[in-house]
Amino acid sequence: MARLVLKFGGTSVGDIDRIRNVAERVKREVDAGHEVAVVVSAMAGETDRLDSLVRRVAPLHDAREYDSVVASGEQVTAGLTALALQEIGVSARSWLGWQIPLRTNDAHSAARIQKIETELLGARLTQGQVAVCAGFQGIGPDNRITTLGRGGSDTSAVALAAAIGADRCDIYTDVDGVYTADPRIVTQARKLDKITYEEMLELASLGAKVLQTRSVEMAMKHRVRVQVRSSFSDLPGTLVVDEDEIVEQQVVSGVTYSRNEAKITLRRVEDQPGIAANVFGVLADNHVNVDMIVQNISEDGRATDLTFTVLRPDLDKAVRVLEAVKGEVGYDALVSDSNVVKVSIVGVGMRSYAGVAKTMFSALAEKNINIQVISTSEIKISVLIAGEYTELALRALHTAFDLDAG
Amino acid sequence: MARLVLKFGGTSVGDIDRIRNVAERVKREVDAGHEVAVVVSAMAGETDRLDSLVRRVAPLHDAREYDSVVASGEQVTAGLTALALQEIGVSARSWLGWQIPLRTNDAHSAARIQKIETELLGARLTQGQVAVCAGFQGIGPDNRITTLGRGGSDTSAVALAAAIGADRCDIYTDVDGVYTADPRIVTQARKLDKITYEEMLELASLGAKVLQTRSVEMAMKHRVRVQVRSSFSDLPGTLVVDEDEIVEQQVVSGVTYSRNEAKITLRRVEDQPGIAANVFGVLADNHVNVDMIVQNISEDGRATDLTFTVLRPDLDKAVRVLEAVKGEVGYDALVSDSNVVKVSIVGVGMRSYAGVAKTMFSALAEKNINIQVISTSEIKISVLIAGEYTELALRALHTAFDLDAG
Structure with missing residues (x-):
């Protein structure tokens, strides 16, 4: 019972x-x-x-x-x-x-x-x-x-x-469980029997629509064993569990993507302390969340280019807000681009394996996919790429991390 | 305020x-x-x-x-x-x-x-x-x-x-108030400015669909002044109030009808004590409400014909129930008829005026409308007639009681 x-x-x-x-x-x-x-x-x-x-x-x-x-x-x-x-x-x-x-x-x-x-x-x-x-x-x-x-x-x-x-x-x-990738894009995608709370949380946050992020947080906090399964079939689904319960952990459990991103670049921002705080402060004040951030030294070394992503529905507001403080912040030009996608690999195994980032970047380079921004956490690596490379990138990464169905 | x-x-x-x-x-x-x-x-x-x-x-x-x-x-x-x-x-x-x-x-x-x-x-x-x-x-x-x-x-x-x-x-x-009759049938119908609780209660019970019966009972019990009015016009509606508030009381305030009746006649019921109790007892046990009742001495004086009405949706059940106890009750034949309508006149003025019933029956007789069953209360008289006479009867009564507009 x-x-x-x-x-x-x-x-x-x-x-x-x-x-x-x-x-x-x-x-x-x-x-x-x-x-x-x-x-x-x-x-x-x-x-x-x-x-x-x-x-x-x-x-x-x-x-x-x-x-x-x-x-x-x-x-x-x-x-x-x-x-x-x-x-x-x-x-x-x-x-x-x-x-x-x-x-x-x-x-x-x-x-x-x-x-x-x-x-x-x-x-x-x-x-x-x-x-x-x-x-x-x-x-x-x-x-x-x-x-x-x-x-x-x-x-x-x-x-x-x-x-x-x-x-x-x-x-x-x-759907009948959590897959290594979206099966509509990656035909070689496999259903996972088990996945850890941490991985599921990253997948949910990164765009996989199987479970609501908050529900996974709550499951993790209270150690509730969750099973994702289909109401239209009798197949067992995917069990979301504690890391201890997964004996043979893959390095990478899944590949996911989100089209809900937009990129903003501020060109030739004055390279002085407090500028970044200024930019992100004004966005936060206007309830715009910033996700990935990268800062490049500009060619002459006297200013930097500041690139970051916001959620696509927030793009117009973010642009409006930043243009209003252009003088105050001090930048030359604002360039926005909503033709981008965030592709991520997720896996608790990353913690103990070196070279995961290298494998990821090489796989993308081989397909001539340019990486625009990178962000990482302990168990995931996300890259921002041009939208038209989405499918190509997902399939390449799925193969590179040995996830293809055998 | x-x-x-x-x-x-x-x-x-x-x-x-x-x-x-x-x-x-x-x-x-x-x-x-x-x-x-x-x-x-x-x-x-x-x-x-x-x-x-x-x-x-x-x-x-x-x-x-x-x-x-x-x-x-x-x-x-x-x-x-x-x-x-x-x-x-x-x-x-x-x-x-x-x-x-x-x-x-x-x-x-x-x-x-x-x-x-x-x-x-x-x-x-x-x-x-x-x-x-x-x-x-x-x-x-x-x-x-x-x-x-x-x-x-x-x-x-x-x-x-x-x-x-x-x-x-x-x-x-x-609708914009309570009318002396259904205006779709009686073109001379007038909207009443005021009506008493008792009258409204009878009208609601007798088939007028303006207010739910229980709401009128409750208004009467707690003396709540109720106004029935239209949400699509700004005209004042009909006020449902205490009798004292109505200075010039008509003898009859309204004429109404209900097609939701059906008639059952038990022919040649043995004329001995307890038979009626038997018939209505078995109907009550089966949750069939009986409304109007009339008992006639049969021609030879040795048995009676028992006629009564039930709600039309209950007719089939009533017939089934009564046929099952035919031997026990002792009657010759059961005749049912759902082509009947109950027409009623309502008015608190009836209490103090004699001759209301006579006026009603004469008006119907003049139009050659046969009255099948009669029931009365202190402030209403209802008659059961053949369904095809509905409109004729309503118009005749409306005129006979001086309700016509003009």
Whole structure:
């Protein structure tokens, strides 16, 4: 007997037949003797529909009202899923965020979970009743509905798993696991049986859309075993676990990319202390996050070129902000480029292997791919390259690090 | 300065433009210095959509889950209406049933309101904030969402008006008031300026669809002044008030009809004590309500014919139930007829005027309309006639009681 949390995303509960399919899957776990809590998202498209209603009424809206409106999507699927379970003879009830209660702070639309009170819900689980929880939502200190931000249902599921001491949290989605690369681009990509929290966190942050970053952070913090698997097949998925559990660690576990980057270069910035702080300070003040940074000495050695990346949706704002302080900062010209992609390799094995960067850069050089900016962490190396080389780079790196399916 | 409750039905909040229109109306009352609570239904069609989702998943469903799913419709409009108010500079927030809290018993899908705690909401009203309440929903003793049954938002509004001591409860709908008859049938029908609770209650029970019966009962019990008016025009509506407030009372205030009746006749029932109790007892056991009843002595004087009406949707069940006890009850034949209509005249003035029944029956006789069953109360007379005479009967009665416009 184990205690499990099963989370189903919007496509998995996208219509009545799929909700019935979810119920069948849950029933199998119940029949196997497990205690099961289910977390559901809104039906695919429903959050967008509700979001659009709100934006049409009030482009700049009160986040408290927004949360109350959009949280209704998960309320509907939670009820329908509980009913579908009852229909096939499984004892079940729905739980809304305020009923559990799942308490959050008051940062409406991007709330952080503070405490999940599991006394009521846990007692029902012990009695063998399936708890179908509305994902994405909680209750704030002001007794109003909060939401956790897009993709928040993953976080709901992992947090619930931690709170009820679940043996595993299965995230059912429309892919059957975590791959060494996007299989739509790299046909040789392989599904990973296991991946470490750290790697998953880097992959999620770097653009892989399998799990929400915050949910992985939470899983890592509370050591929740997470499995990513498909709601449309019975294949085992990918287990996200502690490093100790992975015996044979590859040097590199995956190759990923993000097109959501844009590059800004400030030409001939005066080379004096405090200038960089000035540039990045004004961007931070305007809520523009800067990711990769590189500084080159200019040809005459009297000034530097400062290059960095921002998220693509922030590019226009960043340019506007920097042009407004041109005189103050002191640079010759601002050049922006949104035709760039960030390609990354990720692997905890990097820590103990030398030469990973060399292998990466050589593989790219062999294909005549110019590296514009580099950034690294303990377990990843990211490079910024021109957008048209994306596929070529991913395939070259996948082969160079022996990830191709055999 | 007055305290007002304004209730808007599904067509009044049917799309974004209409919700904006509602906000403008509310703003006018706020600008006039009033404290305003608003009660909203779900957008037109939304409750049906949610109802159908539930029924597709589970034809015989757990009413607790049903309530949680369908209550989401009002949750959405409450949020959107609060946002629309904020957009035009009116301080507003939404209140869900559990947030107020509006406490009900545990009769899910047909819950009765037990107590509305107005401390929090009342404090906000006093501060000048509009309270936008989700209609139709409450919270049960088990901390789960309950709903009040179809049309329940009228009841929510009247109950809230009673609880906060509102000076008036305006029910905005798609008609501009209560008419002496259905204007689609009787072109001479006039809008009433005022009507008594008792009359409105009879009209609601007898098929007029302007207000939900329970909301009128509640208004009468708590003496809440209710106004029925149109959300699409600025004309004053009909005020539902105490009898004392109506100086010049008509003998008859309105003529109404219901096609939702069916007639059953049991021929040659043995004329002995207890038989009627037997017949109506078995129907009651099977949850079939009987409305009008008439008993005739048969020609030979040794048996009686028993005729009564049931709601049309219950006809098949009633026939099945009665055929099963044919031997026990002892009758010769069962004849059913669903081609009937109940036509009623309503007016508190009847109490003090003799001859009302005579006027009614003569008017019908003049048009050669045969009366099949009669039932009366202190302030109404209903007759059952063949369906094809509906329009003729309504027009004749409207004229006979001096209700025609002009």
